[in-house]
Amino acid sequence: MIVYFNGQFIPKENVGISPDDRGFLFADGVYEVIRVYHGQLFQADRHWQRLARSLGELRMDGLDLEIFGQIAGRLLDENHLDNSDALIYIQITRGAAPRQHAFPGQETPVTIYAAASPFTPSPEKMERGVKIILMPDIRWARCDIKTVALLPNVLAYQQARDGGAEEAVFVRDGAITEGTHSNFAAVFAGQLVTYPQSHYILAGITRAVVLDLCRELNIPANEFPIFEKDLPHADEMMLLSTASEITPVAQVDHWQVGNGKPGPITQKLQQAFRKLVD
Template structure:
């Protein structure tokens, strides 16, 4: 029987119930995280927990756990479900209260849920590269918060899918921000460039790992905004996320990127990330 985490209890999924007046359901009033599992271990879990707590603090939700206690529960959940390669999804909402735009009182307690699923690495896409489209970034101005409110992201991702592509690369007035579910990068003359970690993007955990790998391996890395024109003129393009890893983009809006193959620097970053994860292509 599959297990889920509900507040501080690990229970059978069939016994899990969420109240219809949960503010996550009615307002999207909460935050979430997705943590990758490789070889039965939670990858970069401390960084994910730090961001989870930070996102909650930014919307004034007090998580009723210490990070160490929450980590223990997530590991119990992962082991209880026997997931070796997959992910943990967790979210916290402001809790259950009569529908009102005003925050409820302190007597209303946040609701924490988490579950696991089996997810294999997208090896074929990582090897061959993917297509993307360019789309307007119509999201709110606090993209640094990993909010439950993802409707603009869903619309952008769906549009990409309908065009036979993997991802939408978003821009605000011609300045590239990130993907609908990823961070976006260009490579030009041997330098990796990505949008700075401002309120306009989510500072992805894989993004942080890539920045560290570049520093440790003397790969020029710039947190600097770039334009849609620069995107189309790039030598290489890739996106990254917890589940996409370092994903090569080989065509955008039907136009070929570089020579139409994953670039050498993208390949190097893939290999470095695999080494850090402990898997090998």
């Protein structure tokens, strides 16, 4: 596999990252994951904007983000993925410097890594729906920054997998925020509800696309906290993410959502999403 590392396209096994890299020492870095359908980047501008924002929040401004479109294109090319479904992964850290909490000097270059890998979606999960578990949201209060500091997400997701579930969805102050690597939405009496864009969730690109589709399809949508106690009254629930697109939730912990099948609004949004991708 050919990857991008600090200005060069090289075999992945030749990448050498310093043990002094602040990504390794402090999780001092950000990342993006972009979906590629048939060789085309999906919603690339939104991803670049989010990456720029994440970098800005870490006070790592000044990178020319234009290069990432070109890097992604070349990675698809080099790895013969120009007509394939793939994922582009990009990570930028504050670079390598002797370990101390304070930022290193301006002369320290950032570390940039990017890779393209083939991606095979899982249509049966999108058709049948998945099980989720609910977990306390023990993350920090800047979940809007897409940092590589993902330990609470990793621990919660492992608990989901251990319990035979596809995702762990966080609950903060009684409200459902988002999943470990997805946003969450539910349908109450024909209205789609999802946690407000704030410091407590990542501004998901799929979530933004779904809100656009709701406007187009005249589906009422409301960015409002859903309280855990109200969840059993939801008619439909879905997970939204770059990799899993719109995945219906069929089961929460030990109880079934609705009749356990994807509901009409979920299906309508899935169809519209497919049309947009095609």
